[in-house]
Amino acid sequence: MARRVFAALLSLIFVLTLNFFLFRVVKSDPVGSLFRGRNVSPEAKDRLRTEFGLDKSLPAQFTAYMGQTLRGNLGVSYATRRSVGSEILDKLGPTLVLVGISTLLSAAIGVLMGIKAAWQRNSSFDRGSTAASMLTYAAPDFYIGILLLAIFAFWLRWLPTGGIENPDGGGLFDQAKHLILPCVTLTLGYFGEYAIIMRSSLLEVVNEDYLVTARAKGLRDALVRRRHAVPNAVLPVVTLFAINLGFVLSGSIAVETVFSWPGLGLATSDALRGPDYPMLQGLFLVFSGAIILTNLATDLIYGYLDPRVSTS
Amino acid sequence: MSTVEAAGTRGGVGPILSVRDLHVSYETREGPVPAVRGISFDLGPGETLGIAGESGCGKSSMAAAVLRLLPPEAVVSGEVRLDGEDVFAMTPGRLRAVRWTEAAIIFQGAMHALNPVWKVKHQIGEAIELHDPKVAGKTRTRVDELLEQVGLPARRAEAYPHQLSGGQRQRVMIAMALACRPRLLIADEPTTALDVMVQAQVLALLAELQTDLGLAMVFITHDLSVLTSCCRELAIMYAGRIVERGPSHQVFVDPRHPYTRALAAAFPTVGDPRFRKAPLGLPGDPPDPRARPGGCPFTPRCPDAQSECSAEEPNLRVAGPGREAACVLVGRTR
Amino acid sequence: MTSATVPGRGSITWTRRRRAAAAVWKQYWSSTQGRAGLIILILFFGVALAAPLISPSSGLDVTQAGGPILHSPTAGYPMGTDEFGRSIWTLFIWGARVSLAVGIAATVVAVGIGTVVGVVAGYAGGRTEGGLMRVTEWFLVIPFLPLAIVLASVLSRSLFTIVLVIGITSWPGIARLLRSQVISVKERTFVERARALGAGNSRIIGRHILPSVMPLIFANLTLTVPIAILSESTLAFLGLGDPLRVSWGQTLQASFDAGATSLGAWWYYIFPGFGIIFVVLAFTMCGRALEAVLNPRLRDR
Numbered sequence: 001m002a003r004r005v006f007a008a009l010l011s012l013i014f015v016l017t018l019n020f021f022l023f024r025v026v027k028s029d030p031v032g033s034l035f036r037g038r039n040v041s042p043e044a045k046d047r048l049r050t051e052f053g054l055d056k057s058l059p060a061q062f063t064a065y066m067g068q069t070l071r072g073n074l075g076v077s078y079a080t081r082r083s084v085g086s087e088i089l090d091k092l093g094p095t096l097v098l099v100g101i102s103t104l105l106s107a108a109i110g111v112l113m114g115i116k117a118a119w120q121r122n123s124s125f126d127r128g129s130t131a132a133s134m135l136t137y138a139a140p141d142f143y144i145g146i147l148l149l150a151i152f153a154f155w156l157r158w159l160p161t162g163g164i165e166n167p168d169g170g171g172l173f174d175q176a177k178h179l180i181l182p183c184v185t186l187t188l189g190y191f192g193e194y195a196i197i198m199r200s201s202l203l204e205v206v207n208e209d210y211l212v213t214a215r216a217k218g219l220r221d222a223l224v225r226r227r228h229a230v231p232n233a234v235l236p237v238v239t240l241f242a243i244n245l246g247f248v249l250s251g252s253i254a255v256e257t258v259f260s261w262p263g264l265g266l267a268t269s270d271a272l273r274g275p276d277y278p279m280l281q282g283l284f285l286v287f288s289g290a291i292i293l294t295n296l297a298t299d300l301i302y303g304y305l306d307p308r309v310s311t312s
Numbered sequence: 313m314s315t316v317e318a319a320g321t322r323g324g325v326g327p328i329l330s331v332r333d334l335h336v337s338y339e340t341r342e343g344p345v346p347a348v349r350g351i352s353f354d355l356g357p358g359e360t361l362g363i364a365g366e367s368g369c370g371k372s373s374m375a376a377a378v379l380r381l382l383p384p385e386a387v388v389s390g391e392v393r394l395d396g397e398d399v400f401a402m403t404p405g406r407l408r409a410v411r412w413t414e415a416a417i418i419f420q421g422a423m424h425a426l427n428p429v430w431k432v433k434h435q436i437g438e439a440i441e442l443h444d445p446k447v448a449g450k451t452r453t454r455v456d457e458l459l460e461q462v463g464l465p466a467r468r469a470e471a472y473p474h475q476l477s478g479g480q481r482q483r484v485m486i487a488m489a490l491a492c493r494p495r496l497l498i499a500d501e502p503t504t505a506l507d508v509m510v511q512a513q514v515l516a517l518l519a520e521l522q523t524d525l526g527l528a529m530v531f532i533t534h535d536l537s538v539l540t541s542c543c544r545e546l547a548i549m550y551a552g553r554i555v556e557r558g559p560s561h562q563v564f565v566d567p568r569h570p571y572t573r574a575l576a577a578a579f580p581t582v583g584d585p586r587f588r589k590a591p592l593g594l595p596g597d598p599p600d601p602r603a604r605p606g607g608c609p610f611t612p613r614c615p616d617a618q619s620e621c622s623a624e625e626p627n628l629r630v631a632g633p634g635r636e637a638a639c640v641l642v643g644r645t646r
Numbered sequence: 647m648t649s650a651t652v653p654g655r656g657s658i659t660w661t662r663r664r665r666a667a668a669a670v671w672k673q674y675w676s677s678t679q680g681r682a683g684l685i686i687l688i689l690f691f692g693v694a695l696a697a698p699l700i701s702p703s704s705g706l707d708v709t710q711a712g713g714p715i716l717h718s719p720t721a722g723y724p725m726g727t728d729e730f731g732r733s734i735w736t737l738f739i740w741g742a743r744v745s746l747a748v749g750i751a752a753t754v755v756a757v758g759i760g761t762v763v764g765v766v767a768g769y770a771g772g773r774t775e776g777g778l779m780r781v782t783e784w785f786l787v788i789p790f791l792p793l794a795i796v797l798a799s800v801l802s803r804s805l806f807t808i809v810l811v812i813g814i815t816s817w818p819g820i821a822r823l824l825r826s827q828v829i830s831v832k833e834r835t836f837v838e839r840a841r842a843l844g845a846g847n848s849r850i851i852g853r854h855i856l857p858s859v860m861p862l863i864f865a866n867l868t869l870t871v872p873i874a875i876l877s878e879s880t881l882a883f884l885g886l887g888d889p890l891r892v893s894w895g896q897t898l899q900a901s902f903d904a905g906a907t908s909l910g911a912w913w914y915y916i917f918p919g920f921g922i923i924f925v926v927l928a929f930t931m932c933g934r935a936l937e938a939v940l941n942p943r944l945r946d947r
């Protein structure tokens with residue numbers, strides 16, 4: 001286990017380094033672009049450069065960057081002049097709610113569908129569920145959002161068109177109404193994968209001898225399925241779930257943009273417009289960090305669940 | 313709901329297992345594929361029957377058919393009676409009650425026959441508690457008892473299947489099979505995947521348990537040498553049918569069917585994996601069940617094939633006291 | 647098994663390979679999924695390639711647009727018009743070229759890098775393998791979209807950047823797959839025999855390992871292209887695409903910015919969007935059919 005944590009740390013360091021160098025590739029002068037269109041004296045610019053530490057050598061800048069980041073100082077947003085850290089903290093909540101709920105929903109729906117599809121192989125349900133999975137997989141997440149927006153918000157006018165709450169309304173219920181469409185979008189986008197993997201995992205398990213043993217012992221089919229087949233088949237799904245958490249986080253970027261959901265995703269596409277480099281750097285760090293963390297958590301959880309791994 | 317009873321105390325002196333004209337075929341995209349083509353035999357309480365034959369001769373299908381454990385694409389006909397009761401006419405509830413308590417089955421390759429994510433004690437315990445819910449508190453004692461019976465220390469109950477060796481896993485399977493004190497044990501290739509030394513140990517264990525508990529046993533394998541030591545009666549299967557039957561020692565020493573002769577002559581060399589699969593000196597492959605020519609299925613490989621052999625498939629005919637063989641040469645002087 | 651060093655064996659191996667390929671094709675064609683997928687792909691590729699013949703590229707020029715603004719489909723404009731009066735049908739077929747081209751190019755990059763890394767890692771073993779796989783893992787944790795955004799914002803916004811970005815984020819998965827496949831092939835006896843006969847490393851890789859691994863590469867290709875197309879559309883939607891080129895994703899972005907959803911201009915987003923869906927579906931179906939052929943275990947699913 002220590003090895004895995006160490007590997008995760010190495011990945012983190014790699015990401016930090018990548019983060020640093022990627023933005024140093026920018027040839028344009030960061031300070032210069034800050035004052036686009038404003039008349040600032042060269043001496044003032046030089047002073048700022050010294051302040052930002054941009055006059056030091058590259059290795060010195062790198063060390064400074066590492067030190068600052070590890071202390072939690074992610075810089076200052078070009079656009080809002082607030083610290084990147086506080087901007088991210090503000091926007092973290094809505095994204096976590098959106099991503100968390102839709103991941104849970106898509107996993108639950110997908111797994112149940114996969115189980116039923118596998119147990120009734122080649123039935124119309126099975127075929128329908130596979131078709132639905134393939135269809136939602138084929139559509140980009142943001143496109144599902146656009147379609148849902150067009151149908152439910154503009155045409156039918158059942159649900160709000162964006163944002164997290166009504167400017168003059170508010171409250172939990174209102175926020176929940178705003179959550180529905182983006183949440184459904186993300187859920188639709190990801191349930192298919194769970195369904196397909198659960199189904200194929202279960203099908204592989206179904207051919208195993210220990211199920212025949214279970215039947216031979218006199219167990220009812222439902223118990224054979226529940227006690228013997230599913231616990232084995234669910235292992236790959238657990239892995240998928242934990243891995244997906246990290247990816248859905250960054251996948252939410254496009255969906256939040258479509259629905260103007262005030263989370264990290266919307267912040268990213270806003271930062272693109274500047275480009276607000278400190279924000280982009282900070283967000284990249286957060287997204288990558290999330291994936292590294294969830295990968296680590298997956299490894300550990302899977303090791304705990306599968307006795308073949310935990311006791312070897 | 314069946315109650316757990318000690319073996320041998322149920323009434324009735326009839327055969328514990330009676331199979332009549334059993335046919336099993338599998339539905340495939342290319343049509344039905346026959347696996348078992350008319351098998352009949354009786355097994356009395358406490359008797360042992362060995363069934364030998366190459367891979368694909370239908371032995372495993374027959375074993376699964378007894379407890380209706382075949383996959384849904386299998387088509388079964390004929391009659392199987394467990395202690396007089398028609399298995400195919402049982403309601404699902406009765407069938408589930410009968411499974412494991414009347415007859416239990418052991419599979420080969422216990423690595424895959426045991427659930428990898430459950431501890432041994434839970435797998436054995438499940439069988440116990442399923443058929444006798446009153447036992448709940450004392451399950452662990454019974455599990456330890458069973459493990460002891462098969463020569464495993466009680467602490468093995470805490471293990472997962474992958475932590476045990478092949479021989480140990482097979483013992484666990486045997487312990488589990490005995491959990492509900494069945495009167496009949498069907499062992500489908502229980503020693504095939506094991507090293508020769510471990511094989512001998514497991515065989516000895518089975519023989520011991522059989523005598524101690526008065527179990528009726530059907531022992532299925534493709535290794536003929538194994539059967540002669542533990543089974544009274546021997547039946548040789550080829551292409552889905554029994555082609556020879558009789559007291560095991562006699563069948564082994566004085567075979568009447570050319571196939572049995574070839575099997576018996578193939579004294580396997582200890583430890584050489586080649587001899588596990590096909591008997592030495594028998595050319596060709598077992599017939600493809602999808603494309604079987606008419607007549608005796610052994611004709612293409614038979615050293616004594618006659619002209620009439622490819623015309624009609626011979627039935628079992630008497631070849632001595634208590635012996636039968638399905639060959640046109642039986643009864644004729646060679 | 648033909649030996650690798652006997653002269654003249656080339657013809658035997660190739661006849662065998664050709665026959666195997668023909669058998670694969672026949673099996674592939676018997677699957678409805680495979681057939682449907684392939685036909686759809688041929689249709690789309692045909693339209694994309696024939697774009698200059700069907701509708702001149704001047705139709706993309708905003709200043710030359712002559713049609714009614716945001717009009718629903720009519721005879722003259724079968725897919726309606728955008729907010730500049732351009733025919734969406736023109737945008738569609740020219741966008742197809744870009745979307746498909748980027749998808750394929752990015753896949754080639756990803757599969758190219760992934761194959762080289764995977765094969766070298768699997769074949770070399772030891773420290774080389776360890777080091778390469780460590781690098782692969784690092785790239786695996788980098789989330790695609792954030793990296794794409796970062797790269798696209800620091801580099802110039804062009805098709806090349808997009809292809810590069812998708813390629814860089816997709817190669818690790820392929821490398822991992824190929825490495826395990828190479829390892830299993832490496833252990834097989836015919837490789838040992840070739841080595842005993844004195845075959846050098848490059849020969850073993852080229853003559854034995856690559857052909858065994860080729861079907862896997864191929865199946866992966868068909869499944870990676872749709873991912874690349876989806877990625878490109880997402881990047882374009884976020885404004886990171888080449889501003890000078892029209893792609894389906896870019897059209898969707900334009901439609902969103904123009905408020906097509908609120909204005910009820912469904913033709914603006916339905917056609918490009920479903921273009922993506924159909925192409926991705928078609929590739930996925932082909933991929934699944936191909937997988938079923940190459941891996942018989944999957945056939946009864």
